[in-house]
Amino acid sequence: MSRSLAALIAGTIFGTGLSISGMTNPDVVLAFLTLDSTWDASLLLVMTSAVAVTAVGYLASAHRDAPLFDREFHLPARAGIDRRLLLGAVVFGAGWGLSGYCPGPAIVGALTLDPRALAFLPGFIAALLAFEGLPKPTAPQLDDA
Amino acid sequence: MIGIAAAWLWLSLGRIAGVSGIAAQALMKTRANAWPVLFVIGLGAGGWIGNAFRDAATIPHLGTLDVLMLITAGLLVGFGTRLGSGCTSGHGVCGSARLSKRSISATAMFIVVGMLTATLMHAS
Numbered sequence: 384m385s386r387s388l389a390a391l392i393a394g395t396i397f398g399t400g401l402s403i404s405g406m407t408n409p410d411v412v413l414a415f416l417t418l419d420s421t422w423d424a425s426l427l428l429v430m431t432s433a434v435a436v437t438a439v440g441y442l443a444s445a446h447r448d449a450p451l452f453d454r455e456f457h458l459p460a461r462a463g464i465d466r467r468l469l470l471g472a473v474v475f476g477a478g479w480g481l482s483g484y485c486p487g488p489a490i491v492g493a494l495t496l497d498p499r500a501l502a503f504l505p506g507f508i509a510a511l512l513a514f515e516g517l518p519k520p521t522a523p524q525l526d527d528a
Numbered sequence: 529m530i531g532i533a534a535a536w537l538w539l540s541l542g543r544i545a546g547v548s549g550i551a552a553q554a555l556m557k558t559r560a561n562a563w564p565v566l567f568v569i570g571l572g573a574g575g576w577i578g579n580a581f582r583d584a585a586t587i588p589h590l591g592t593l594d595v596l597m598l599i600t601a602g603l604l605v606g607f608g609t610r611l612g613s614g615c616t617s618g619h620g621v622c623g624s625a626r627l628s629k630r631s632i633s634a635t636a637m638f639i640v641v642g643m644l645t646a647t648l649m650h651a652s
Contacts, residue, residue: 386540386541386562386563387562387563387566388566389536389537389540389541389563390537390541390562390563390564390566390567390570391566391567391569391570391573392536392570393533393534393536393537393540393541393545393567393570394533394566394567394568394569394570394571394573394574395570395571395573395574395577396529396532396533396536396570396574397529397530397533397534397545397547397567397570397571397574397617398570398571398572398573398574398575398577398578399529399574399575399577399578400529400530400531400532400533400574400578401530401571401574401575401578402574402575402577402578402579402581402582403529403578403581403582404529404530407575407578413646413650416639416642416643416645416646416647416650417643417646417647417650417651417652418643418646418647418651419647419651419652420652421652429530430616430620430621432530432531433530433531433534433621434531434620434621434624434625435531435625436530436531436532436534436535437530437531437534437535437538437545437621437622437625438625438626439531439535440531440534440535440536440538440539440625441535441538441625441626443535443539444538444539447539449542450538450539450540450541450542450543451539451540451541452540452541453541453542453543455542456538456542457542457543457544458544459544459613459614459623459628461613461630462630463630464629464630464633467611467612467613468612468613468630468633468634469612469633469634469637470611470612471607471608471609471610471611471612471613471634472608472612472619472633472634472635472637472638472641473608473637473638473641474604474607474608474611474612475604475605475608475609475612475615475638475641476608476637476638476639476640476641476642476644476645477604477608477641477642477645478600478601478602478603478604478605478606478608479601479605479616479638479641479642479645479646480641480642480643480644480645480646480647480648480649481597481600481601481604481645481646481649482597482598482601482602482605483646484598484601484602484605485547485605485609485615485616485617486547486548486551486605486606486609486615486616486617487547487571487615487616487617489602489605490547490551490568490571490572491571491572491574491575491578492575494568494571494572494575494576495572495575495576495579499598502595502598502599502602503598503599503601503602503605504602505599505602506598506599506600506601506602506603506604506605506606507551507602507603507605507606508555508602508606509602509603509606510602510603510604510605510606510607510610511548511551511552511555511606511610512555513606513607514552514606514607514610514611515552515555515556515610
């Protein structure tokens, strides 16, 4: 129960932050990704502030053995920079630059009935489901970032 | 707020606030865990809260983006984030915050490719 509530709170704050900062508007994201006279640094500012605050959270956990509502901290299982990581980032970057959507803003947008996000979501969900159905040569991926 | 949410998810549940991974887990019914589904519900609730603070004049519309392009982008983003084990939140925010070389490499890569694609497709 407390675990579910904690996740609901995290999602709500995350979604509010994405929305208020303008990141749920793909035009703002594309204004950062498109290098022309209308370039806009909003995404960079939002992202660096988020990284700084998150880093404080990670530092605060350094002397703890476990989070509040679980037995252990779950770090991503994969390590090292491999072809799979970089190829995935290339494919993702192409879709991001095409639409201005990454997963967070797309989900927030679709759940608030933004028509652009609703058009983006079917492909996104289909790809996630198709990926889960693929045979995996390397073991667990449940703790991926 | 994004940082606060990511820090809170780590300190309370010990989980990385990576939306692509959480979305994939929320879609999988085999996981007995309810937390990814609740995180996604929270994202929607947060969106509505954020909209309440915004100017009503900025009602979203399809704009210059066409539907076929959005569907294609959705496929690329879905597949790419699973193959690369993360997106803007997981690698870009959380991974960078814990100085993961892996995440910083992925972030640099998707920003560069994102900029190339967007500049080619959308530059005025």
